[in-house]
Amino acid sequence: MEEVRAVVIGSGFGGAVAALRLGEAGVDTVVLERGRRWTIEDPTTDATYATFERPDGRAEWLSSVTKTPAYEGTPIDVYTGVLDVVTKGGCTFMSGAGVGGGSQVYGGILIQPPGELFRRDFPSSIDYDEMDEVYFPRVRSVYPAAPIPDDILASEQFTGLRVFMEHARKAGFVERDSTADHQSGMVRFPMAVDWDAVRDEIDGKRVPSFIAAEFWYGNNSGAKPSLDTNYLRQAEDTGEVEIRPLHVVTDISQDGDGFLVTADRIDETGVTQERVVLKCEHLFLAAGTFGTTELLFRARAKGGLTRIDDSLGEGFGNIGDIFMIRGELAEMTNPHLGGPGCVVVLDLDNPVAPLSMMRAPLPRFAQDFPDKNVIGAFYFSQTPNRGRLYYDHDADSVELEFTPDSDEAARDLAARLNRANGGSVVASSDNVTGHQLGGACMGRTCDTEGRVLGHPGLYVVDGALLPGSSTCVNPAFTIAAIAERCMDHILADNIGHSQTEGTR
Numbered sequence: 001m002e003e004v005r006a007v008v009i010g011s012g013f014g015g016a017v018a019a020l021r022l023g024e025a026g027v028d029t030v031v032l033e034r035g036r037r038w039t040i041e042d043p044t045t046d047a048t049y050a051t052f053e054r055p056d057g058r059a060e061w062l063s064s065v066t067k068t069p070a071y072e073g074t075p076i077d078v079y080t081g082v083l084d085v086v087t088k089g090g091c092t093f094m095s096g097a098g099v100g101g102g103s104q105v106y107g108g109i110l111i112q113p114p115g116e117l118f119r120r121d122f123p124s125s126i127d128y129d130e131m132d133e134v135y136f137p138r139v140r141s142v143y144p145a146a147p148i149p150d151d152i153l154a155s156e157q158f159t160g161l162r163v164f165m166e167h168a169r170k171a172g173f174v175e176r177d178s179t180a181d182h183q184s185g186m187v188r189f190p191m192a193v194d195w196d197a198v199r200d201e202i203d204g205k206r207v208p209s210f211i212a213a214e215f216w217y218g219n220n221s222g223a224k225p226s227l228d229t230n231y232l233r234q235a236e237d238t239g240e241v242e243i244r245p246l247h248v249v250t251d252i253s254q255d256g257d258g259f260l261v262t263a264d265r266i267d268e269t270g271v272t273q274e275r276v277v278l279k280c281e282h283l284f285l286a287a288g289t290f291g292t293t294e295l296l297f298r299a300r301a302k303g304g305l306t307r308i309d310d311s312l313g314e315g316f317g318n319i320g321d322i323f324m325i326r327g328e329l330a331e332m333t334n335p336h337l338g339g340p341g342c343v344v345v346l347d348l349d350n351p352v353a354p355l356s357m358m359r360a361p362l363p364r365f366a367q368d369f370p371d372k373n374v375i376g377a378f379y380f381s382q383t384p385n386r387g388r389l390y391y392d393h394d395a396d397s398v399e400l401e402f403t404p405d406s407d408e409a410a411r412d413l414a415a416r417l418n419r420a421n422g423g424s425v426v427a428s429s430d431n432v433t434g435h436q437l438g439g440a441c442m443g444r445t446c447d448t449e450g451r452v453l454g455h456p457g458l459y460v461v462d463g464a465l466l467p468g469s470s471t472c473v474n475p476a477f478t479i480a481a482i483a484e485r486c487m488d489h490i491l492a493d494n495i496g497h498s499q500t501e502g503t504r
């Protein structure tokens with residue numbers, strides 16, 4: 001059995017933050033990640049990741065057939081692919097599987113939540129002004145982001161985004177500078193995108209990837225930097241952090257004043273090569289909403305963690321996520337080109353519920369809509385609707401009770417856009433998301449600094465900690481900033497620093 005001071009399970013937006021701050025503090029740390037490393041060696045070809053149009057084993061996590069929404073049904077080799085697609089409670093959920101976690105499969109959307117909405121959903125002890133002044137900027141200092149430049153917005157590939165913006169203007173949404181203020185409008189927010197790489201794609205110097213609406217399976221051009229290029233790289237550079245890919249954690253348990261972590265080291269086809277056990281003083285859970293809650297539920301059921309609060313599993317939410325397509329438009333929109341996000345429409349005065357909307361192209365829209373006169377978009381509403389995760393002992397897995405309820409707010413905004421611009425809603429879905437949150441929520445299972453109640457030394461620093469909401473916007477940026485705040489408190493109060501505050 002190997003002993004180490006800290007173990008981090010998962011390397012997404014929470015785990016990567018924990019790894020870097022532990023490394024900077026001189027804490028001997030092992031990061032266990034179930035997926036493989038994804039390194040772009042040649043940005044001129046589709047050599048690293050699969051694509052929507054040509055899926056293979058690299059696309060999905062240990063599946064014999066694609067389950068990705070809109071691209072279901074293609075036989076593929078069973079492989080440790082980058083996107084994990086699961087169905088729970090009648091809904092489909094997506095998450096990342098690889099070094100960098102969700103940053104491998106998200107759209108590069110690092111958007112700050114509106115302050116007033118944040119204050120409604122998060123405990124009052126988490127001060128939004130402090131988040132705005134300290135923790136959101138800290139994330140940006142490690143993970144750079146910038147708004148879409150004018151020349152790229154003017155390109156053919158982003159025709160649909162320009163139409164999207166014009167439709168919003170005609171519907172009364174004026175352009176604003178920030179999402180932080182509680183104002184309806186339209187904002188070009190910072191994207192975690194290398195815009196020079198996008199220019200290279202447009203100029204034919206890199207493989208079309210971001211401009212070709214590839215995102216869930218990764219960007220072969222390198223236009224969308226993932227956490228392994230910033231937070232995780234810097235963590236490894238401290239010399240204190242070791243990242244171990246292809247380690248699937250199966251069990252955690254209390255062991256005296258510390259914890260035991262059991263994991264299967266697998267090969268790239270998912271076959272177990274050996275079982276490993278690590279003992280640590282401090283254990284950080286960052287395996288995603290389902291992964292983190294499942295480990296906690298299993299440990300409680302098996303007697304490994306006997307003091308977990310009965311609130312475990314409560315507070316599940318999907319940020320009111322709906323995908324909707326407006327069609328029969330007067331304009332040609334190139335709905336199959338351009339990257340997701342880049343511009344958000346904030347409808348905070350919506351009569352049903354505050355919500356936001358972002359354009360979401362997909363390659364298949366070129367075939368599905370040959371007139372190319374549609375706009376696909378994600379809508380995120382601030383709904384109080386919460387579900388409950390629970391542990392199925394027979395299946396040894398976490399299951400879900402949840403019914404999406406945010407269709408009405410999204411349809412109200414779509415109707416407003418259609419009245420101003422023409423068109424109609426031609427398709428919608430509210431049972432697919434990559435934005436699952438909650439289950440080990442702050443103020444319930446954990447305190448607001450991520451400490452699991454009843455088990456000192458055990459922490460949750462990922463989306464499972466959030467109260468089922470990221471307040472109308474994609475959660476990656478909020479997860480990372482909350483993790484930064486957690487690490488400040490945990491290092492100061494529970495672990496201690498071996499380096500100066502100047503390292504951050």
